[in-house]
Amino acid sequence: MLLNVIRPDYERPAPPPPMEPLYHLKDDGKVQETPAEVYAALRDLGYQSFRPGQEEAIMRILSGLSTLVVLSTGMGKSLCYQLPAYLYAQRSKSITLVISPLVSLMDDQLSGLPAHLKAACIHSNMTKKQREAAIEKVKSGEVCVLLLSPEALVGGGGSGSGCLPSAQELPPVAFACIDEAHCVSEWSHNFRPCYLRLCKVLRERLGVQCLLGLTATATLSTALDIARHLDITDQDGIAVRSAAVPSNLYLSVSTDREKDQALVTLLKGDRFGCLDSVIVYCTRREETTRVAALLRTCLQGVLLKENKQTSSQAQHNPAGQRKKDLARKKIRKPLKWQAESYHAGLSASERRRVQNNFMCGELRIVVATVAFGMGLDKSDVRGIIHYNMPKSFESYVQEIGRAGRDGEPAHCHLFLDPEGGDLHELRRHIYADTVDYYTVKKLVQKVFPSCRCKQIHQKQHELVKDIEDSELLEIMDVCDQEGSLDPPTQQDIATDIPAPSTAKETSHPDAAEQLLQEDRAEGKEEEKDKEQTVEHKEADCSMKDKDVAGDWLRDQEEESSDWSRERVCHTHERAIPIQETVEALDITEEGVETLLCYLELHPQRFVELLHPTVSRCKISCYDGPRQLQKITKICPPVAVVLARRRMAGERVENCDDVEFDVVEVADMMGWQLPLVKRGLRQLQWSSAGGRSGIHVEFSSISFYFRSYGDLSDEEMDRVCQFLHNRVQNQERTQLYQLTASFKAFKSVAYHSVSSCVDDLDESRSLQLKSLLSEYFDKRRDRSQTLAPLDIEELDKYKLLDWENQIRADIRGFLSNRSDEKFSGRAVARILHGIASPCYPAQTYGRDRRYWRKYIQFDFNQLIRLATQEIIRFK
Numbered sequence: 058m059l060l061n062v063i064r065p066d067y068e069r070p071a072p073p074p075p076m077e078p079l080y081h082l083k084d085d086g087k088v089q090e091t092p093a094e095v096y097a098a099l100r101d102l103g104y105q106s107f108r109p110g111q112e113e114a115i116m117r118i119l120s121g122l123s124t125l126v127v128l129s130t131g132m133g134k135s136l137c138y139q140l141p142a143y144l145y146a147q148r149s150k151s152i153t154l155v156i157s158p159l160v161s162l163m164d165d166q167l168s169g170l171p172a173h174l175k176a177a178c179i180h181s182n183m184t185k186k187q188r189e190a191a192i193e194k195v196k197s198g199e200v201c202v203l204l205l206s207p208e209a210l211v212g213g214g215g216s217g218s219g220c221l222p223s224a225q226e227l228p229p230v231a232f233a234c235i236d237e238a239h240c241v242s243e244w245s246h247n248f249r250p251c252y253l254r255l256c257k258v259l260r261e262r263l264g265v266q267c268l269l270g271l272t273a274t275a276t277l278s279t280a281l282d283i284a285r286h287l288d289i290t291d292q293d294g295i296a297v298r299s300a301a302v303p304s305n306l307y308l309s310v311s312t313d314r315e316k317d318q319a320l321v322t323l324l325k326g327d328r329f330g331c332l333d334s335v336i337v338y339c340t341r342r343e344e345t346t347r348v349a350a351l352l353r354t355c356l357q358g359v360l361l362k363e364n365k366q367t368s369s370q371a372q373h374n375p376a377g378q379r380k381k382d383l384a385r386k387k388i389r390k391p392l393k394w395q396a397e398s399y400h401a402g403l404s405a406s407e408r409r410r411v412q413n414n415f416m417c418g419e420l421r422i423v424v425a426t427v428a429f430g431m432g433l434d435k436s437d438v439r440g441i442i443h444y445n446m447p448k449s450f451e452s453y454v455q456e457i458g459r460a461g462r463d464g465e466p467a468h469c470h471l472f473l474d475p476e477g478g479d480l481h482e483l484r485r486h487i488y489a490d491t492v493d494y495y496t497v498k499k500l501v502q503k504v505f506p507s508c509r510c511k512q513i514h515q516k517q518h519e520l521v522k523d524i525e526d527s528e529l530l531e532i533m534d535v536c537d538q539e540g541s542l543d544p545p546t547q548q549d550i551a552t553d554i555p556a557p558s559t560a561k562e563t564s565h566p567d568a569a570e571q572l573l574q575e576d577r578a579e580g581k582e583e584e585k586d587k588e589q590t591v592e593h594k595e596a597d598c599s600m601k602d603k604d605v606a607g608d609w610l611r612d613q614e615e616e617s618s619d620w621s622r623e624r625v626c627h628t629h630e631r632a633i634p635i636q637e638t639v640e641a642l643d644i645t646e647e648g649v650e651t652l653l654c655y656l657e658l659h660p661q662r663f664v665e666l667l668h669p670t671v672s673r674c675k676i677s678c679y680d681g682p683r684q685l686q687k688i689t690k691i692c693p694p695v696a697v698v699l700a701r702r703r704m705a706g707e708r709v710e711n712c713d714d715v716e717f718d719v720v721e722v723a724d725m726m727g728w729q730l731p732l733v734k735r736g737l738r739q740l741q742w743s744s745a746g747g748r749s750g751i752h753v754e755f756s757s758i759s760f761y762f763r764s765y766g767d768l769s770d771e772e773m774d775r776v777c778q779f780l781h782n783r784v785q786n787q788e789r790t791q792l793y794q795l796t797a798s799f800k801a802f803k804s805v806a807y808h809s810v811s812s813c814v815d816d817l818d819e820s821r822s823l824q825l826k827s828l829l830s831e832y833f834d835k836r837r838d839r840s841q842t843l844a845p846l847d848i849e850e851l852d853k854y855k856l857l858d859w860e861n862q863i864r865a866d867i868r869g870f871l872s873n874r875s876d877e878k879f880s881g882r883a884v885a886r887i888l889h890g891i892a893s894p895c896y897p898a899q900t901y902g903r904d905r906r907y908w909r910k911y912i913q914f915d916f917n918q919l920i921r922l923a924t925q926e927i928i929r930f931k
């Protein structure tokens with residue numbers, strides 16, 4: 058049992074040193090004047106001059122300074138990485154990593170790069186062969202830009218792979234660019250857990266020091282949070298921050314009760330009737346299909362109107378340009394289709410067909426969910442209509458930013474549900490991501506199962522003390538006999554005691570050595586699988602500007618206070634099967650991953666996440682139990698598994714197969730996991746080279762991590778509380794973003810679309826733009842976003858008035874499904890129409906008596922009522 062604490066000290070290869078920047082900073086720490094070679098590179102890439110912000114950001118990257126660029130869509134963010142990548146590659150053999158979440162568009166992104174930039178991409182939609190070919194190109198230095206999905210870099214998503222070769226096999230990384238950098242921040246509307254780990258992996262594994270973040274939508278608070286993750290320590294680190302709505306977009310909002318009718322009227326009026334490229338955004342997939350059908354019917358035979366512009370728009374679009382437009386319109390192909398729907402539930406070929414028709418101008422209107430438009434390379438989209446309210450200002454700005462990228466006038470209209478129906482729908486999406494305390498607790502128990510390190514340490518301590526005492530007595534005796542000698546101190550004695558031997562020495566050294574040799578002989582194929590331990594560092598908070606990082610620092614201080622400084626347990630490798638965990642906790646894989654990320658980012662580094670791996674191993678011996686007994690002699694992990702079973706009282710003599718958690722066994726033996734797996738796989742082959750009659754099967758893709766096993770009950774509770782607080786804060790921040798945008802839209806809304814169907818009073822558009830600017834430019838502290846919500850539309854449905862009815866429905870639901878088990882949260886989810894892994898919409902959504910029935914009521918109140926009814930029902 059000593060094996061439990063003894064582990065070899067794996068050496069994690071130190072990351073390569075960061076690449077030297079192209080230019081040194083001036084003596085005052087500022088970047089140099091832009092040298093001529095930068096302008097030459099700009100021309101090589103096909104541009105004559107820089108757009109606002111580009112030069113500043115590019116010079117910082119070339120000087121090795123991490124930088125964040127916040128610029129509206131279409132303002133030219135890509136050049137900020139393309140030009141430095143080009144110059145760095147000219148100077149020496151180096152590579153620039155570009156991490157982008159738009160996997161489906163990566164191939165397009167690749168082909169859209171300037172011809173001078175040789176690039177490759179690696180993402181999960183590629184076959185293994187394609188990935189290997191891309192890696193070969195990278196290794197041989199053929200490319201200077203590598204586009205990567207976040208998962209390809211940090212693993213996760215069940216892919217089981219961090220696809221990138223080790224840092225030692227790559228050319229030096231000049232810098233890394235993180236596209237859609239707002240996903241790093243928990244304040245953002247599109248927070249992605251995988252992004253949280255990006256910066257850490259880039260720094261610790263690849264030695265990248267210079268990071269460039271690009272985003273089109275970030276409030277000041279979000280920008281500061283991203284800057285912290287990118288380790289931007291200087292005031293100029295946020296090179297540009299201009300997320301203002303471009304002046305060529307004309308915005309309006311209305312609160313029509315008859316939305317369908319209003320939409321058709323809008324599309325027939327002077328403002329939108331002449332636009333030949335329009336996107337209508339809906340929240341729900343079914344709605345896109347219905348609205349597209351409605352438009353096909355109502356707009357049948359309706360011809361595009363001649364463009365009639367307001368005076369301000371005419372100024373924007375001068376006469377020469379207008380002539381060009383008309384000429385363009387004359388040669389335009391006739392429209393084949395009026396409206397089609399697009400959402401992620403359609404087949405890939407159907408989505409491609411709709412997108413292609415829209416791109417080439419044969420389809421006028423796409424009615425879509427937000428799945429449409431990310432990375433859409435169409436500069437002349439003329440109109441965006443929000444049939445439903447977007448979930449935040451950030452989403453709104455991102456979505457309207459898809460119109461008018463060519464700088465020509467474009468129109469945007471939003472239909473705001475006066476009853477707050479959209480608000481309830483969007484609130485439902487927020488609740489779909491939340492996790493209750495009970496679930497958090499179940500996860501924490503899985504992540505930190507207790508180990509025996511404490512007891513073993515205690516025993517060792519007692520043993521050492523006994524030896525010390527007896528040796529001291531002996532020495533005292535000798536001293537007494539010899540007279541004058543000074544007795545040695547306790548410390549002198551302790552240093553003489555030999556250190557405990559390693560696990561490799563104690564457990565079957567021959568077999569271990571054999572496995573090691575086999576491993577070496579077979580090359581380093583699995584080398585990349587090896588997960589190395591990381592030093593337990595303090596959380597990396599290097600923001601010097603206390604004011605900037607104020608909230609965060611306070612949080613960190615609170616989180617890091619009075620945790621025990623020294624742990625007896627030095628963490629264990631653990632695996633929890635993904636599917637099993639998702640079902641047991643009834644939260645999505647991404648939900649679990651997010652919680653694990655929070656634990657990793659805690660100042661105490663409770664968890665170190667490794668790439669997901671298969672963790673179950675089943676060994677079947679076709680020659681029966683004797684064969685299984687025989688392999689214990691040559692395979693120590695099997696010997697350990699059987700010995701443990703025997704000690705637990707199992708009769709293993711008659712078994713001809715055995716199944717076990719290979720991660721647990723490797724950890725217990727202190728062996729490296731790839732080594733253990735390799736040894737087990739070897740069992741399938743006899744020494745003569747043929748089959749051995751033993752079948753070895755690995756299964757269960759699992760979250761794989763290192764975690765402590767000596768947390769006290771009190772500490773476990775604190776960890777649960779920490780996670781639960783994070784989840785709740787996230788929920789409240791999103792609710793704040795939702796309600797803030799609702800209030801603002803309402804304040805500028807027309808009662809009816811008829812007020813802006815032909816002409817637009819520009820002052821309302823400007824009013825909305827200034828509200829947006831205020832929202833993006835003002836720094837909010839956390840207390841503001843976490844404050845209780847006061848919004849009339851949300852509070853209209855008082856639970857008290859409906860309580861009896863809701864309780865009766867819950868009882869009805871429970872008795873209809875008396876053979877199933879429900880938690881209060883599960884029932885509340887069903888009443889809100891929120892699907893989860895254990896209660897999918899395909900099954901529970903069919904029963905319309907309950908599904909989504911109480912969407913307008915507060916979710917937490919519904920949980921309370923449901924829990925009470927469940928207890929009564931028992």
Ligand SMILES: Nc1ncnc2c1ncn2[C@@H]1O[C@H](COP(=O)(O)OP(=O)(O)OP(=O)(O)O)[C@@H](O)[C@H]1O
Pocket residue numbers: 104105106107108111128129130131132133134135136273432
């Ligand atoms: N300095 C420049 N001069 C002229 N055109 C430029 C310049 N920089 C970028 N562009 C052009 O502007 C267009 C938009 O650029 P880009 O795609 O980089 O924008 P973006 O900000 O990344 O947009 P998105 O947020 O949609 O990704 C491209 O057609 C690009 O060629």
